[in-house]
Amino acid sequence: MDNRPIGFFDSGLGGLTCVPPLMKKLPDERIIYFGDTARTPYGSKATTTIKRFSTEIADFLVESGAKMIVIACNTVSATCVDDLRERFPHIPILGIIEPAARTIAERCTEKNRIGIIGTKVTIASKAYESCIRRYSGGLNIFETSCPAFVPLIEEGIIDNDIMDLTIKYYMNDFVRNNRLDTLVLGCTHYPLISKNIERIYPELHIINPSDIMADTIAQILGERGMLAKDPEAGNVFYASDLSENFMNMIDSIFRGEGDDAKVKFLNFDMEMEKNAYEF
């Protein structure tokens, strides 16, 4: 048994999409989350910059007592998992791409035409394709980046024509020319626009990696005897800029689900614990 929290991080609020499936699967676990809202997006930045930011955040989570690090960001998972594992050899570190790739390989056949959308860095890394091919060599995989999605989502521009037009701009040719039947949301921000995508392309079967991680987290903690039982502390969410959208997202995740865990916001700008906000 291990009642320390699981550390999650992302460049912003996208990684929060991994939290509800985890809470459903492992309700006794507590979370410490860091969203780097002041420096988002990561997906068009140089790999060296992404590595520097990720190391700072992982150091912070480990210093804060995280028993495991979950990289709730495809961009960081595509570029930094090995570095972080090397830096923290005694802490389990899970990237979002590997469990997703295994599931894609299990669910899809050579008849499927699988599209993967993600940030520029994720798509350029070919991390999805190479990871999927380790499990299943013959699948038809097509990839494209959609760099404007994350800034719009961080701004809360979701339920309107601007987002729909942006989706069509990036995806119309991609979906039609490749005759896709399956779409992988290869960025943790994209589940927040999955309703738009489903409405515009009802023919696509959508695979959401944010829903898939919880099983692998449960397996890793279970195998190591590190599952929590009745922990006293609540969940804590840090953001490097306390944006209204980040707060609204947490509000929408925890309110309405009857979750009585204590949730705190802390604006973390490397000076720690400013603007504590609690409900």
Ligand code: DGL
């Ligand atoms: N949500 C992240 C991902 O899964 C990062 C997006 C970004 O910051 O560009 O890739």
